[in-house]
Amino acid sequence: MTEGARLLVVHTWADLRPALRPGPRAVVMTMGALHQGHLDLVARAQQWRAAVGGQVVVTVFVNPLQFGPEEDFEAYPRTLEADVAALAGRGVDVVYAPSVVDLYPAGPPLVRLNPGPVGEVFEGAIRPGHFAGVLTVVHKLLGRTQPTVALFGQKDAQQLALVRQMVADLDLAVRIVAVPIRREADGLALSSRNRYLSAPQRTAALALPRAVAAGAAAAAAGAGVTTVRQAAWDALGNASSDGFETDYLEVVDPSDFTVLGQAWRGPALLIGAIRVGTTRLIDNAPLTITG
Numbered sequence: 478m479t480e481g482a483r484l485l486v487v488h489t490w491a492d493l494r495p496a497l498r499p500g501p502r503a504v505v506m507t508m509g510a511l512h513q514g515h516l517d518l519v520a521r522a523q524q525w526r527a528a529v530g531g532q533v534v535v536t537v538f539v540n541p542l543q544f545g546p547e548e549d550f551e552a553y554p555r556t557l558e559a560d561v562a563a564l565a566g567r568g569v570d571v572v573y574a575p576s577v578v579d580l581y582p583a584g585p586p587l588v589r590l591n592p593g594p595v596g597e598v599f600e601g602a603i604r605p606g607h608f609a610g611v612l613t614v615v616h617k618l619l620g621r622t623q624p625t626v627a628l629f630g631q632k633d634a635q636q637l638a639l640v641r642q643m644v645a646d647l648d649l650a651v652r653i654v655a656v657p658i659r660r661e662a663d664g665l666a667l668s669s670r671n672r673y674l675s676a677p678q679r680t681a682a683l684a685l686p687r688a689v690a691a692g693a694a695a696a697a698a699g700a701g702v703t704t705v706r707q708a709a710w711d712a713l714g715n716a717s718s719d720g721f722e723t724d725y726l727e728v729v730d731p732s733d734f735t736v737l738g739q740a741w742r743g744p745a746l747l748i749g750a751i752r753v754g755t756t757r758l759i760d761n762a763p764l765t766i767t768g
């Protein structure tokens with residue numbers, strides 16, 4: 478356990494418990510390798526605390542349950558010292574950075590949350606078991622940190638939808654707050670995985686935000702679902718010659734991720750995922766379809 482001026486860093490549930498004061502609490506869950514997108518979540522948590530009082534807790538845990546066997550669990554950046562330094566002075570009271578053994582003392586949990594149909598499409602189809610791993614750890618971290626509100630990034634839109642569904646379906650007493658995507662000046666959504674990209678890959682990656690922005694612009698101009706989807710695909714460019722592979726680019730219902738048809742009017746989400754080399758990138762834009 479280390480204690481700075483105001484920021485307490487704990488690594489075990491035993492040390493976390495006494496650090497939680499009675500009263501309201503905001504929690505930001507992360508896998509570390511913090512960037513400005515995470516710091517936006519923290520800033521939003523701090524705003525909430527300024528209004529309501531209480532504590533802000535940040536969790537840092539690279540959750541093995543949500544990585545597939547071929548994925549980057551081992552290679553995932555672990556930068557706790559820099560993360561704690563980045564959080565200092567931002568109104569965070571406690572950082573809970575448990576080990577795998579602290580979080581899963583009996584080994585990988587036998588009981589896991591079933592994300593249901595929303596967990597089987599798009600990211601869930603490409604990453605089998607991913608959302609079961611996410612919901613299981615989010616449920617455990619909610620249980621351990623006991624927050625009043627938990628803040629999640631809009632960038633992981635399917636994760637956000639599933640966390641909301643879990644909270645509703647399992648009657649969890651926590652309010653989920655979504656925080657908008659933070660982008661680089663050139664439009665690339667911030668991600669801890671962006672650091673894997675070489676300079677040419679970084680350029681290729683811009684196809685995704687370009688596509689998402691084009692679809693959003695079409696929707697804002699009154700286009701219907703089919704035109705929005707087409708505008709996004711047109712802006713994506715030629716994947717094979719431009720150095721990336723497309724996993725999906727689709728207009729969906731933001732609550733259940735079903736694909737929307739041309740007759741749809743109302744809220745929608747344009748979601749996309751590409752692979753640049755071995756790096757997967759996801760992006761999205763909330764839309765209102767009027768046309």
Ligand code: PAF
Nearest residue numbers: 506507508540611614633
């Ligand atoms: O979004 C993430 O960083 C992770 O999926 C989360 C919510 C911290 C669970 O491991």
